[in-house]
Amino acid sequence: MxxxxxxxxxxxxxxxxxxxxxxxxxxxxxxxxxxxxxxxxxxxxxxxxxxxxxxxxxxxxxxxxxxxxxxSKDGLVDLMTDQVYGRITVPRGHGWRHALQGLGRTGWDAVQRHPWFARLAFSRPPMGPNALHLYDSALAELAPFGLDATTRMGFVKTVLGHVLGSGLALLEEQTMRARAGFHSDSDLEAAAAPYLERIAAAGKHPHFISWATDPQRLAPEPQSFEQVLEWLLDGLATLLPPEDRSPV
Amino acid sequence: MxxxxxxxxxxxxxxxxxxxxxxxxxxxxxxxxxxxxxxxxxxxxxxxxxxxxxxxxxxxxxxxxxxxxxxSKDGLVDLMTDQVYGRITVPRGHGWRHALQGLGRTGWDAVQRHPWFARLAFSRPPMGPNALHLYDSALAELAPFGLDATTRMGFVKTVLGHVLGSGLALLEEQTMRARAGFHSDSDLEAAAAPYLERIAAAGKHPHFISWATDPQRLAPEPQSFEQVLEWLLDGLATLLPPEDRSPV
DNA sequence: ACCATGAGTGGACAACGTACACAGACTTCT
DNA sequence: AGAAGTCTGTGTACGTTGTCCACTCATGGT
Known part of the structure; x- marks a missing residue:
């Protein structure tokens, strides 16, 4: 002893x-x-x-x-944020579109794994080493086209904005489901029913009701993350000289 | 007395x-x-x-x-959110593209006036009467094209996602500036200088540095809210039967 | 003259981030 | 081996937050 x-x-x-x-x-x-x-x-x-x-x-x-x-807690949050930034990668050497596609897709992966990342990334400036490396890589792939600095950064911000915006929507959907302990779609449906009935009874908003009561409404939308990403990349391509716009 | x-x-x-x-x-x-x-x-x-x-x-x-x-405070927040939803309008009777353009632009106005709205709208389900009316109006303009309910809602969510995502970016930029009491761009520049110098001295991330030290970097980007909105509408248009795609 | 109602008060509580002084163990120097 | 200093985790405490509850007091109906 x-x-x-x-x-x-x-x-x-x-x-x-x-x-x-x-x-x-x-x-x-x-x-x-x-x-x-x-x-x-x-x-x-x-x-x-x-x-x-x-x-x-x-x-x-x-x-x-x-x-x-x-x-401080804020400092810790910055470290957490940068750790997730580290899971996002920009493929190098295969052209700007491939680079931004990879940024978008790996970003979407990271955000699905850690939805809170979207909230934190939006609420604090991205200045950790991993975030820095990410921005630098993406900007590097955009260097050869004679764009000014603002425009180059705009490319990156457009893609990242889509990633983080989609992540926030995902986070909100998950918290909404969990707020009352719903785990299956049918639970959610059952809980929403009384609200919808009152709205339906009021008779206004018929188009909203027709969506809310459509059994297919939880099917995947054609406006998926990837599809919208392609639309954004198409739009960004119009800012480049024609000979540099990669094919889809 | x-x-x-x-x-x-x-x-x-x-x-x-x-x-x-x-x-x-x-x-x-x-x-x-x-x-x-x-x-x-x-x-x-x-x-x-x-x-x-x-x-x-x-x-x-x-x-x-x-x-x-x-x-409760959450209830109050819902009321505040819905009040701002009430300032967003969907022009009726001039086609889906005009309707969603109006939704996007008035939404962007509202979000610039009340940046906190983006945060609240993302963190609670949008079920107030004004939000309901907004969704219903937008969905109504999308009714005539034989799309299924999920796809129609996807149109609205795509536009609103852009509005709220841009709003969050705006909010974050404003809070970042205010966090240390910077009011002018030069204040911001002066405060960021030491960080940038250390990053520049390290020699990695040259492309990021070249953006951060570009005096033009605060100029408006070509990827403005409106421009990205147009790209999204162009993308959404491809989901419609060809004869229903309005011209730009 | 009474008393029920309804608006605003104020004290209290739990949970949060965090400041501060401290205890015990480990390192280093004699 | 012993003393002195350092490094790591502890405990107490404060201010701020949302919210509960018992309360005061002016008002209006009978």
Whole structure:
């Protein structure tokens, strides 16, 4: 029984039968914290995390322990955001359209895996190393066409805007479903029914009702992420000199 | 000196020299609260409001006074959102493209006036009467073309997604500027300079640096809201039977 | 003259981010 | 081996947030 097993106790007494001090968890580190934060955000439907919950997940009793590694919650959020930026890649060397297509598709993958990323990316300036690398790669593929800097950045922002906008819509749909505990489409349908009936009874908005009561309304739309991305790329292509517009 | 001027005081004593009870503010009402909330959100750069701040703005001493009219903060937020939806209009009777163009442009107007609207519209399902009317009008203009319900709704969602996505980007840019108190472009430039120099010194990301240091980088982009809207409408048009695609 | 109603008050609570002082273990230098 | 310093996690505490609940007080109907 070493002295390390003795813990002071409010009354001034000492516990001798305490198990060995926890220390079960390995050392904290910025990397371990960010990874846990990402996993925690993935577990929450809303993607919102709490310093206290994160500390608990890391097996640490005090939220303040994290502040030795991250400075502030906003700082941590920046790290999480940049980590996801790191999962987005820009294929190099196959032309601007292929590059932006890859940016869009891998971005969409990342956003589907971590919907909260869309919210965070929209609410803080993207200045982490991974985001920087992403922008730089995309801009590099746009360099050869004699466009001015604003226009080049506009290409990237248009694609990323579509990615993040679609991500936010996805996030909102998921949180809406979870808000009342609906997991299947039929649950959702059942819960929405009374509202729809009242609207239908009012008689205004018949076109909306005809959509809301269409059993096919949850089928995939032709305006999929990929399709809209192609439309945007088509539009962007018109800003390039004709000989540089890649074929579809 | 009427009894109404006597106010109990912790010690059990009474103030006699209090002025007449305030009652300077007129009666609360749901409408007055929502209007004040919209104005308050417009005044804050982030668009975030507080029940306490809202109560103060309405000349009311306790935030709880508002709960007699709104149920919860989320409920109030829904009312604010729907109020802004009411400022978006769909021109009727001039074809689907004109209708969606109008939806996009008035939506963009509304979002520029109330950038916080984009955040709220993305974070709660749009089910207020004004939103309902908006969807119904837009869907009505899409009714004559034999599209299925999912596709019709996809048209509207594509346009609204662009509006709200652009709005969020705008909101983020404004909050970023305000976060450190920058009001002019040169302030922003001065504050960003050290970061950029460190990135430039590192030597990676030359294409990003070449954008960040371009004095023209704040000029309006060719990928403006309206231009992207046109590209999206062009894309949507390809889903229609050829004879129904309006000319630009 | 009474009393029910309804508007606004104010104190309290839980959860949040985070500041601060501290305890115990580990490292380093004698 | 012992002392001194450093590094890591703890505990307490504060201010802000949304919201609950018991309360006061002016008003209007009988």
């Amino acid at each position: 070493t002295s390390s097993e003795r813990r002071p106790v409010p009354g001034g007494l000492v516990w001798f039968d305490e198990p060995a001090p926890p220390r079960a968890t390995e050392q904290l580190s910025r990397e371990r914290i960010v990874n846990a934060a990402v996993e925690l955000a993935d577990d929450q439907v809303t993607g919102e995390i709490t310093m206290r919950a994160l500390a608990a997940r890391l097996g640490v009793r005090s939220p303040m322990a994290l502040y030795r590694y991250v400075g | 009427t009894s109404s001027e006597r106010r109990p005081v912790p010690g059990g004593l009474v103030w006699f020299d209090e002025p007449a009870p305030p009652r300077a503010t007129e009666q609360l009402s749901r409408e007055r609260i929502v209007n004040a909330a919209v104005e308050l959100a417009d005044d804050q750069v982030t668009g975030e409001i507080t029940m306490r701040a809202l109560a103060a703005r309405l000349g009311v001493r306790s935030p709880m006074a508002l709960y007699r009219y709104v149920g």
